[in-house]
Amino acid sequence: MAGVEGRVAVVTGSGGGLGRQHALLFAQRGAKVVVNDLGGSRDGTGAGSEMADRVVDEINRGGGDAVANYDNVATPEGGKAIVQSAVEAFGTLDIVVNNAGILRDVTFHKMDDAQWDAVLKVHLYGSYHVTRAAWPLLREKNYGRVVVTTSTSGLYGNFGQSNYGAAKLGVVGMINTLALEGRKYNVHANAVAPIAATRMTEDIMPEEVLATLDPAFVSPLVVHLSSEECSTSGEVVLAGGGNYARVHYMQAKGAAFPGVPSVDDIASTWDQIMDMDGAELGQPLSG
Numbered sequence: 001m002a003g004v005e006g007r008v009a010v011v012t013g014s015g016g017g018l019g020r021q022h023a024l025l026f027a028q029r030g031a032k033v034v035v036n037d038l039g040g041s042r043d044g045t046g047a048g049s050e051m052a053d054r055v056v057d058e059i060n061r062g063g064g065d066a067v068a069n070y071d072n073v074a075t076p077e078g079g080k081a082i083v084q085s086a087v088e089a090f091g092t093l094d095i096v097v098n099n100a101g102i103l104r105d106v107t108f109h110k111m112d113d114a115q116w117d118a119v120l121k122v123h124l125y126g127s128y129h130v131t132r133a134a135w136p137l138l139r140e141k142n143y144g145r146v147v148v149t150t151s152t153s154g155l156y157g158n159f160g161q162s163n164y165g166a167a168k169l170g171v172v173g174m175i176n177t178l179a180l181e182g183r184k185y186n187v188h189a190n191a192v193a194p195i196a197a198t199r200m201t202e203d204i205m206p207e208e209v210l211a212t213l214d215p216a217f218v219s220p221l222v223v224h225l226s227s228e229e230c231s232t233s234g235e236v237v238l239a240g241g242g243n244y245a246r247v248h249y250m251q252a253k254g255a256a257f258p259g260v261p262s263v264d265d266i267a268s269t270w271d272q273i274m275d276m277d278g279a280e281l282g283q284p285l286s287g
C-alpha cells in the first residue's frame with residue numbers, strides 16, 4: 001500500500017470546515033473514511049446527523065467509500081463507538097485524525113467551570129477518547145497514524161482563549177508521548193496547527209484575510225502525515241493559506257550551578273538563562 005490508499009481513516013468533526021476537507025481528500029486518495037460529526041453549533045450545543053450525512057453523500061457520490069458516525073468524541077463511550085464504526089464498516093482502522101472542536105471564548109477573569117470543562121472535554125478528552133479506543137488496534141496491527149489538531153492559541157496564547165489554549169497544548173503533550181510509545185509499533189503521532197476560514201474563524205478575521213485561507217490548504221498536510229511513507233512522529237506542523245512550517249520548542253544553552261543556587265544567583269544569571277543564542281531543539285529525556 002502507498003500513501004493512504006486502502007487505509008481506513010476516522011476523521012472526527014468532519015461534517016464541515018477543515019474536517020470535511022480532510023475527509024474528502026482521504027477519500028480522493030483511496031482511503032475509506034468514517035465521517036464523524038456530532039452536528040452541533042460552534043459552541044458545541046445541539047446535535048444532528050445532517051452534517052456528517054452530507055459529507056458522506058458527497059464522498060460516495062464521487063466514487064469514494066465513507067460511512068457516517070454521529071457520536072460525541074467527548075465521552076469514552078463516544079470514542080469507542082467511533083472506532084467501532086470503522087471496524088464494523090471496513091474491518092479495521094489505520095488512521096485517526098482528531099479534528100472535532102468547539103469554542104467558548106471568554107477572558108479568564110470571567111471564565112466559569114462549565115466553559116472551561118466543555119472545551120477541555122471536546123478537544124483534549126475527545127482526542128484522548130478516540131485515540132485511546134483506537135490504540136490497541138493500531139499497536140496490534142503494527143501500523144497507525146494519529147493526527148491531533150492544535151492551534152497557535154495553545155502554542156502561543158490568544159486573548160479570551162485560556163480554555164481552548166490549554167486544551168490545544170494538551171493534545172501536543174499527548175502526541176509527544178504517543179510518538180515515543182508508538183515508535184516500535186510503527187504508530188506515528190503528530191499535530192497540525194491550522195489557520196483556515198471556517199465557521200470557527202468567520203468573525204475573528206477580516207474578509208480579505210479569510211479569502212486567502214481556504215481550509216483545503218491544510219488537508220494535504222494531514223493526509224501526508226497519515227501516509228505510509230511519512231515516518232515523522234512527535235512533530236507540530238503549522239498550515240494555513242499555502243504556508244507550511246514545523247514548530248518546535250527551542251532550549252537555550254542556559255546556566256548550570258553545581259549546587260542549589262540562591263535566588264540572587266538566579267537573578268544575576270537571568271540574562272544567560274533567557275538568552276536564545278545557540279539554542280537547540282528541545283529533546284525528550286528518553287526515547
Ligand SMILES: NC(=O)c1ccc[n+]([C@@H]2O[C@H](COP(=O)([O-])OP(=O)(O)OC[C@H]3O[C@@H](n4cnc5c(N)ncnc54)[C@H](O)[C@@H]3O)[C@@H](O)[C@H]2O)c1
Nearest residue numbers: 013017018038039072073099100101151194195196198200
Ligand atoms: N479554523 C481555524 O483557523 C483553526 C485554527 C486552529 C485550530 N483549529 C481547529 O481545527 C479543528 C476544526 O475546526 P474548524 O475550524 O473546521 O471548525 P468547525 O466548527 O467547522 O469544525 C469543527 C467540527 O467539529 C464538530 N464537533 C464539535 N464537537 C464535537 C463532538 N463533541 N463530537 C464530534 N464532533 C464534534 C462540529 O460539529 C464541527 O463540524 C478544531 O479542532 C479547531 O479547534 C481551527
